[in-house]
Amino acid sequence: MLLHWLPLTLLCALALASADAATKAWLQEFSARELAVVRLGLTGLLLSPLLWDLPPLTGLPAAFWWWLAALVPLELLAMLFYMKSIRDHPLSLTLPYLAFTPVFVMGIAWVLLGEAVTLQGAGGVFLVVAGAWLLNGERAQAQDWRSWGEPFRAVVEQPGSRMMLATAAIFALTSTMGKGAMQYMAPEQFGPFYFGVLGLTVTLVFAVPRPGMFRKLARRPWAVLTVAALMGIMAYTHFLAIAQVEVAYMIAVKRVSLLFGILYGALLFRETGLIRRLPAGALMVAGVALILL
Template sequence: MSWIALALICAFTLASADAAAKAWLRDFTASELLVVRFCLPGLLMTPLLIGMPPLTELPWAFWGWMAVMLPLEMAAMWLYVAAIRDHPLSLTLPYLAFTPVFVIGVAWLLLGEQVSARGVLGILLVVAGAWLLNSAHAHRRNWRGWIAPFVAILDEPGSRMMLAVAALYALTATLGKGAMRYLPPETFGAFYFALLGMAVALVIVLPRPGRLVRLARRPWAVLTVGGLLGIMVFTHFLAIQKVEVAYMIAVKRTSLLFGILYGALVFREPGIAARLPAGVLMLGGVVVLVI
């Protein structure tokens, strides 16, 4: 199977898992949803760890990267599941497009990297998409009317939460470059998910085992969401083995378009006429930034 097909399956299963969780697991807490999103895929990733170097051979620097990344990743996912559970998919998922924008900002602040003309174009496309996403708030009476869509982003709790997720993902993406000096990408990804699953089990499940009882009361919904995420992770790493990471991530971000469509078709969210073109603009900005 081609890498494009794998990346599209990855994007579709990610958006489908989000929609399924919103539809069937809405009454679960964000902490319980964290168990579904990390523990099950973590278990599915363990076969990919066969042949991994012994843990004792990994230097202390690697474990330092992990100690910083794991809590940031868990915080990002906690905000993520809370945002899609309580707020419209079409007004939350598109803001993940800001992740590469924030990565450029982090690289500029921490590494002194300059923004290229292509980078500026990508940022402008993402920002234009964000404006269009909230264009219903715009009016022409004065200059404040033109910036009203940006103010609306901060007024919408789900949008604020997903912008925070994008910022956290920008940090973990930058830190991940340091950690991947010690393991190849496909091995690192599987090991990272396995570690996340164990960390969630220790922090969330172990202190309150009753959460597993609540999850067990809705086995098909939990297994469906967990299975979709497992397929997402598996196809993610299969695609990465076939093509450069940047190309794969650009295609994977079509998940935001699938999310907008789920929002309109399944949850009857309004404004699809503006939100879908906004998602296309933001996806275009992502493609320009990551490739």
């Protein structure tokens, strides 16, 4: 009997935030491609023992492989954006924009899977957008109404925020498409299989042409293994949870990771502005909670 999707999703969120913080703390000198090898390649290797009872792949329909073929390049692109964003920019200014993922998911899942949200869910979308506005609220002045649009322009002007917003949109696509592929494979098998495919692809594309990358990763074995293990927990719980509920609702709760990320940023990296940014992040989480309800 699978656990209920809510505790699975909260565990998924905590594992993701912890992997982000560990990446920033221990692997700061790694490039985005090297981090992709750690977070996808090594994670796929760690999850591979779970594939021992995988059914014959020849029995899978062509639709499954079409889903997979579309997913892999999108996932790699999102990971490169994601790694560069959290490596080079403050977590508190980048991670909150991941809250936009369920906003994008609502439209994408409706088109691809026929999943719809309620009017109350639309209210949650408004709260998410309001939280994003408050995140950069110091750039707006009450006495000048024209400045109220500054936070939205900041999304375009700040590279870290812009990359993370693009990542959120891509993750909305991959989360929805992943559930589409799971129509043909059980979630406890699809997660390890999918990350195995991702891991093999990213290793062949990024690591094999650069043998020195393996030596660099081997110099930080415990840090690399810890990040990969946390990503493995995230991946496994993600697919177990998303199989049990609408994509928008699961992704909304998963974005609680942004609050964990803001706290990590303040406690571990001494990032300033916690008091100002934490309420904005809380408002974004309130929005995704409204979508959940």
